Amino acid sequence: MVFSSRLFLRCVLVVLALLLALPVLTVLFSWAQWNAASASILTEMASTVLPDYVGTSLLLCALVSVGVISMGTVSAAAVTLFDFPMRRSLEWALLLPLAMPAYVVAYAYTDYLQFSGPLQTGIRAAFGLEGRVFPEVRNVWGAACVFTLALYPYVYLLARTALSERANHLMEAARLLGAPLSRRIMRVALPLARPAIAAGTALALMETLADFGVSSYFGIQTFTAGIYKAWLVMDNRIAAAQLATLLLIVVVALLAAEQRAQSRLRFSSARADRHSSESQPLKLQGLSAAFVWTLCVLPVLCGFVLPVLFMVRALLQGDGVVDLPWDRFMQWSLTSLSLGGMTALLAVGAALLLAAQARLHPNWLTRQAMGVVSLGYAVPGAVIVVGLLLPVGWVQATWPQSGVGFWLTATVLGLVWAYLVRFVAVALQSVQSGYARVPASLDDSARMLGTSGFSLVRRVHWPLLKKPLAAATLLVLVDVMKELPATLVLRPFNTDTLAVMAYQLARDERLGEAALPSLALVLVGLLPVILLSRTLRRS
């Protein structure tokens, strides 16, 4: 009985991994289809633009890493370890930028700050100046700022979860042993949070590498821009897929580095859920309180409040708002929420299944399954679409009566599939980093007491994993609501989402009108952010 259920779980695991890996496998398979046309395109690109793409992508990744690690870690450490005015509000407010798609942040800042924007025009008029008042926003540095502001919540959320679970009493112990504050942070809090920081950074970097919206709007030549160019302009899907495999190599390296960082650390604690009265956050006053307060307010201000204000301004000044079908906003919001919710539940379920299998039966099969599934997140949405459509197209052409082509696009099946390919990795990162903090000794004790397999997961892991699972649900839900390339191509008839409407209006250069669905997207995105933030605090 035990054997057959284990075999069944393995089969489920293999099928799940294959389904989620299909686009990646299609991309890898592109090398088997090497032909003269794709070879000539790749050779030509290699001698002209590829080195530039690689350099720009690497620089962008380096800048975004520095940005999200510092911003995410500092804010997470501040709200967890210290007590200062407005700490409770800032604790959830720091998550707000999560509701803002990076491309909306980019539109908002550019519109306001560029040479022809209101700020520079106003300054020139006020002081009788000519020319540029401050540097161009739309370059690699500007893009790094946008990504940092939009993506630091990944690091913040995971690091906060890690720290709030057990940092306080260890910090307290260190204090009683006489360690000064700086040493307590460096030697206790940060090492505890390191796997979570690494996981959050990996997510942010994968998102950065897969981005097309910000880089195309800023005119920066990233590797993804090259993939899109090969696919859309050169009309060569093979060359695009071959380029995408190079991107995959970088991501594999990223994931490997992150896993190595995790394996070197002993981050689990047997006293994980112990709370005591003496482990309260350190109360700050005066200048130090003001300093920490500022550190926490800045990300919220720059990543959420200012872009929202800029968009509201664009909305008020733009015309044509009255033409928008207000009554359809509710439908767009509901569609966005339901697609996000459905995918989030499925993704978290799949991630838990994978992570639990890896925990209970760590073998070659589960490692490979996890590895392949993790890759999906870094594959640009459009490549996932190609990776899904190519094999489905082949099946449809071979067995025309099967109608798989119809099911893929005339229902939400194809879309949810594409979302899962992309976002199960997000859930997996969060669940894995949660698992990493559940000591293996608990499993051993449970087994000695006669609990194993599914029962072990339900009775021992589940209670300890609630927070990471809630965080994973939130991340996937909001990510799906912001997703664009797959939604644009694979959604069924009459199924518009807020992200699609915001993007289409912005692409048509109607920023005033795009502001409305963008703001609605932010508002709808806020609901799960607030809901889950409260849940995280309570549980």
Place this chain on the structure above:
Amino acid sequence: MRRTLTVLSLAVSALSAGLFSASALADEPVINLYSARHYPTDEALYSDFTKATGIKINRVDSDDAGIIARLKAEGTASPADVILLVDAARLWKGEVDGMFLPVKSKTLETAVPSQLRSKPTDDGGTAWFGLSTRARVVVYDKLKVKRDDVDTYEELADPKNKGKLCIRSGSHPYNLSLFGAMTEHLGPAATETWLKGMVDNMARAPKGGDTDQIKAVASGECGIAVTNTYYLARLMRSTNPADKAVAERVGVVFPNQQSWGTHVNVAGGAVARYSKNQANAVKFLEYLVSPEAQNHFANGNNEWPVVKGLKLDNAALKAMTGGNFKSELVPISAVGMNQIKVQQMLDRVGFK
């Protein structure tokens, strides 16, 4: 936590049931439309058609490449009946890839000039029809640049315009089609030199959309820019004083009026290869060349109608041209075939 998840899953299952049923295709007269047009003003166009004919429109808006990829995967199972694309080269590509079902319609053949539709197939059918055109023009800073310095596309690369040019990414379909047409006029070698000259003349690296380029000229960041006419017309007709000020500061030139004419791009429609509602699909395309629909393209989205002899009721378009302009007659297939060549030239000369 558990309660939250329960509520969430209940809500999701209720909503997802709605999503699945929404995609079920009913028996009522219907067309399934894949459209690369994404203008909110087109809503009126679709609802007017439904009102006039009783045919309901199911619609997915996407970009050209996404639509083509989707059609290829769906194959014979594709539910699509009508496809609307917004770039001539992409229409040509759709035709070459066999995405379209050639149709015979006297109404469409009479309304759409022959250079704005595909060449007839062996049995006399037409694969796609142009529905509106967009002119790619030059705007300039009336205070700093002389009109005569920018009255041809060639002059965009002239050293006299050094440090003045703003333009969106060379890889954007609007630019690729313009450069593809220039390759027909100048030949590949001269076109590459021309592209290099433009790179040397740039005031800033290519970024943003066409409206950004116009605003950059109006604010003094650059002296000249390339844009499609409807972006300028939209600023001219805006009720926002800041937009109006932008439009007033810039002058507009329809280039090459003395030679081959101004480059125009085409937005067009076709019946999908495996359409199951062919009669309705043709009816829809015929509706799109009717006077009221053509007027909608002109007034709602500031495009040029393809049907000749319509009274243009758009003050901005009239103000730009004084009523008429000479447009180039490069075969659309040639523009489409030049795309890859053009992109490689852009990469070589560093045109981003």
